[in-house]
Amino acid sequence: MRFQDNASILFFLASFCQYVHGAKPVIRPKEKMTTSEEVKPWLRTIYGSQNEIVTPTVIAGVTFSAKPDPTSDALKPWVSLKKDGTPQTIKPEIKKGRTQRKSPDYSTYFKTATMRTYSYEELKAANMDPDDVHEEEDFIDEDDTYVSLNPIIRCTPNRYFNKGPARDIPSEPFCTPRENSNWKVGKTYFVTWFTRFFEDEHSGEVAEKVRVHLSYVKEKSKEMGNHKRDLPATFFTSEWIDNVDGLLPIEIKEEWLQNKYERRIVVSVQPVSIPEEEFNPLQNGVLLYISMGSKVYKPTKEQLALQDAGISDDKWYYVALSIPTVVVIFFVLMYFFLHANGKNRDFTDVTRKALNKKRRVLGKFSEMKKFKTMRNHKYTELPSYKKTGKQN
Template identity: 90%
Template sequence: MRFQDNAFILFFLASFCQYVHGARAVHRPKEKMTTSEEVKPWVRTIYGSLNEIVTPTVIAGVTFSAKPDPTPNPLQPWVSLKKDGTPQTIKPEIKKGRTQKQKPDYSTYFKTATMHTFSYEELKAVNMDPNDVHEEEEFVDEDDTYVSLNPIIRCTPDRYFSKGPAKDIPSEPFCTPRENSDWKVGKTYFVTWYTRFFEDENSDTVADKVRVHLSYVKEKSVEMGNHKRDISGTFFTSEWIDNVDGLLPIEIKEDWLQNTYERRIIVSVQPYNIPDEDFDPRLNGVLLYIRMGSKVYKPTKEQLALQDAGISDDKWYYIALSIPTVVVIFFVLMYFFLYANGKNRDFTDVTRKALNKKRRVLGKFSEMKKFKTMRNHKYTELPSYKKTGKQN
């Protein structure tokens, strides 16, 4: 075998060994303690005269129903949510006399608009006639008796995101999680929605109870072009909860994966006034992934494009895993083939034929069209110089 063949094979094997050595195994997340624990209860008075014992609860590091400070603090930390629904604490600060990162203002999103009619006797305005009336729109604040105990940012329409393959579909009623987010086993994520979205058009009343569904989604490669998805079944359904909260913490269980590393699911919220047979989780649901653990690699641009397009199929993983094996087998067979036929290889005939094809007979210069007009001189007609004495 020639030296070039040996060098090429050794270089490939060294590169492959380096690639395998640099790979890391997937580590399962360690078991964590429960995300909920009891803290000291406290007493408050609600609706003027009713006493209530409040028991704070800690979920994913966030304390709900905590006892408020005696005096309002504009720099009181509050909890925001990342794209996947994990909490992060925001600490307001004062810079150049202005408070930055302060708790969000929800404007009129949770207020009720009413028309108040004023008579002349009520206003007695100087520019009103005794028979005139004045109508003015007013916004009535919501009952924050229990909403005030929630430290997490609330979902409002200005926090909607765009979803779908073309990113042209509003995420209503959801603010978190974002589409194609990763939910990992053992962690807790918050699903948040705009509570006023579930308002009855006929009665103008908002649904008081809702429940959250998690359903499997199976996407087949033959259906990817049409973006069709088959809802295999709902594997998680919460109890009926108060819609006024607008959120639900969900801890991801390992058995939801059904002995796989990853599953595609859809999150949906069902209001109390819609029966089960009329509820479609695909109508306003959000697609995302539940995974066994952290990834050991960053997704490529092609993988991100597939996720944005909503494409997921187990065949992609099988193909990705089989490519390195096929490459190794190919080069091993090539090595033994070259080794076995090293003495029988002779390429001199091939190279000789190739060189002969490149050779051309030019012929005489006088017969070429390009040089016919040129006047050739004999060698004897060239100028000559006599040698001087010094040169002798």
């Protein structure tokens, strides 16, 4: 079989692959989104006689303001936070008669300490004299009317981490995110802080309102790790929110990167008691990164309308899937074709032409100008020397 015959067969295989590549895509059934649990508003009575309708909200898969169970359960799952501020569900379990991974105990972190004085008339203690008084520290529980609707673990000083180059600076007031965490575009992260950190040292009052800032940080190579950083701009500022919540969910926007893959930022919380011109985001802020990561695809309203109508425009998707299959089929057919015609291939005419071209590159030595004046001496005309007696 000549080379021209092989070329015609290859052309046929290529045409076959082109036909397969242009095949009509299969129409897949319309996907329907379903939820296992539907959140509904519910009614409760607060402060003894005040009725209130509570509307649950789902953020990053976490349901806030959900209706509580009628009975308490020690093994009820609760929501913790990873180092970057993403939620994770913790399921308690009993091992050797003890409850492991149980919901957190906040001790007295959110209680108000007071000194109460008792007189003899109040206690009637046998070891007290009529003129004696007894002083004892007492803790008043916080108002959990709205705090109880938050299912996420709260930030307390025992959950602080160490930050800075030497890891010797406490992260107060933050618990999440950890320093140098990576926030990716399209995902939601929870910023959490200890609410009582913003307490006035003179009056003892805790700030009622705070707001969260995200600011760009510019670091020079010679200043890395020395806390000498410029703050070009604050690109995100939340509304004033209740400090008692101690958290804020933040969804990372692509435009925050300003056409870059990654940016260095600082997260800070400003209490209402500190004016904006006196607030320094780097004083108690946490440094981290925001990056593009895996771009999240969100269908537009028009695309959702087409999907509801059963119309799909995913032809490119099926064509892309068909390309690897076509390539595999092509190489399998090529392998069997070459194996079956291995003895009939004749490329001598091609190789002969290539060799003849190589021979014509230099030509004859006698025709080269460089070697025309050279004399070609015979081997016998080369000088010879007789051996001396010492050499014998």
